[in-house]
């Protein structure tokens with residue numbers, strides 16, 4: 001069933017895919033983020049495309065393949081500081097600029113990501 005008002009439908013599959021690729025390119029170059037991510041981000045990007053599709057109101061691709069997201073639990077193996085949350089968000093902000101995601105849909109999406117990113121913070125000390 002088409003749900004044209006969902007952010008997923010406003011952004012579209014192609015732009016979301018470009019966004020995730022632009023985002024992980026930045027992650028791979030970021031001195032605070034790169035060390036906690038796998039060297040090959042192909043699978044990470046694939047899962048993130050599935051996750052963000054459902055996060056934005058599109059089909060539940062992530063849950064179909066991986067079950068309940070339990071995002072905070074899945075991030076517990078990685079030391080996520082406030083600084084890393086800010087770095088993650090700055091990579092996303094720049095990626096949104098690169099793919100020219102603009103307007104209210106961008107503002108709403110980014111605001112939700114700010115809340116989700118801060119929810120992932122699980123340590124105060126950079127090296128654990």
Ligand code: HEM
Pocket residue numbers: 033036037038043044047048051055066071074075078080084085086088113116117118120121
């Ligand atoms: C996976 C870091 C925020 C969604 C991961 C992984 C790392 C990571 C290291 C594992 C990558 C892998 O092994 O493939 C971070 C950091 C964040 C952050 C430092 C800063 C706050 C977020 C946010 C979202 C998100 C805000 C969603 C909006 C995901 C998803 C996965 C993932 C869907 C894949 C989970 C899986 O393995 O199934 N993240 N993340 N992350 N992250 Fe984050």
